[in-house]
Amino acid sequence: MEPQCKRRKATQDEPVSWEVLPVLSDEQSQDTQLLDAYAAPIINKRETSRLVKELATIYPLTGLQHIKRVRACKDSSTPHPLEIIVCLVSDLQESHGEVSISDLSSGKFDRNGLGELFLVKIPACPPLTRPQFELASKHWPTSFHEDKQVTVALKGQLFTADQKAKMQEYMLTAITAAKAGQAAGMDSVGAVIVDPQMDRVLAVGHDCRGGSHPLHHAVMVCIDLVARGQGGGAYEYQYPTCQFSAPSSSPGLSIRCPVGLEVKDEVDEAKQSGLPYICTGYEVYVTREPCVMCAMALVHSRISRVFYGSASADGALGTRYKIHTQKDLNHHFEVFKGVLQQECDDLNGIAF
Amino acid sequence: MDTESVGDPVVCQNFYQPSSEDIESWMQKAFDMAKEALEKGEVPVGCLMVYNNQILGKGRNEVNETKNATRHAEMVALDQVLNWCHKAQRDPGEVLRQTVLYVTVEPCIMCAGALRLMNIPLVVFGCKNERFGGCGSVLDIPGDELPNTGTAFKCISGFRAEEAVEMLKVFYKQENPNGKTSSALRKRET
């Protein structure tokens, strides 16, 4: 513990280095599932295209379009340069024990050019990420439609140094709000909603449960403050840190006003849209992973991205649920975690 | 989800479940509210919060007027219960633990989360909410293991479901006579 404290003290103003990582769906993050299959060497190369065609008819690999039927043999010592998937083990369910080439439905099929069967494992699902692709390829070659952004994001390299500096600034605002809330007797959770296009903070809020309302989690407070900035809103917050500013068309021009005041002309523009999806195009920075209520509130509000610092036990954006990847829902957003993680974890330490 | 048909009163965690007659008459009120809303051209959802045979909250969707997409009827009704507690100088925690939500449509994931956080013991609802439902349709918030998110609650579902669905259908047809998606945007998202 000692050296840790010293190190932290030495860099008091410099946050501990952090990495921002995407929170992907279960399908994108799970381990590669494998299926048992029979493969065989192609002894006569000239038979290859015929074998591929015939096997595709007799043993179509249904739902396994990602599997490349033929692979080049890596081992140069083998006399046969090509190997082919003959069928899935489940295709030959009726046969027991050692299966041989002669067990194949011989009547319809010319085995000429095919060597003896051997067992292989093949990936059951198409790989969705590069790590999944690399693991899958160790077993059998598959096709892979790479989402370059996901690949870069998984390496923690999606954002430039400038972008990370901005994120840090926003998250520091959320942390400051969390501390102010904590000083007022609330749970130390803070959030900010920003318009990334305009580089503007639209709402700053902290947990207000201890005071006004048991459901006033930091995210709910921020959503309502954004509504307020657009001439709506349902609540008054008596905490000075909870602030909003109206959206603006001019970047960087930040008119912060304490809750209760209105910024008339800028509100009108928002009114015209008439839609309650007030957070379209906006991002939220929150010190702790949102709960299920807050996560779904962000879906309803059409937020575009969520950044959080620490994970939380019942968290709904990665830990307990992944609301943002829930297929049935009509709006999805991106989620990243780890922004100023150490500082955010420290806030949780204050709370309990 | 702990779904059961309307039947004998069950005691759970010091909470006395209303009798089937009570449930029927409160749901009748909720359906009356929904019908009234439909006649006024509003989203036909009725939502009541009942404590000790007394209606403490009567919510309707306020998303459009507040520009806050979280102002679902259930959230509005919960606020009314809290206001009542404040005025009556009653402990909200104690009151909410004895308060039943009657609503014509299944609460969404957000509202289900809120109801858990507020320790509501029982929710009676009409039709399913296939798009956003948090009480069994998309997720099962009341029944899932969430030790840090309030208390699990019980649901009685399917109460006059066809009728509730029918009202929603009529509403969407009025809202959206040409099948344009633009007006569908104003749909209530329960």
Ligand SMILES: [Zn+2]
């Ligand atoms: Zn929350």
Ligand SMILES: [Zn+2]
């Ligand atoms: Zn709802």
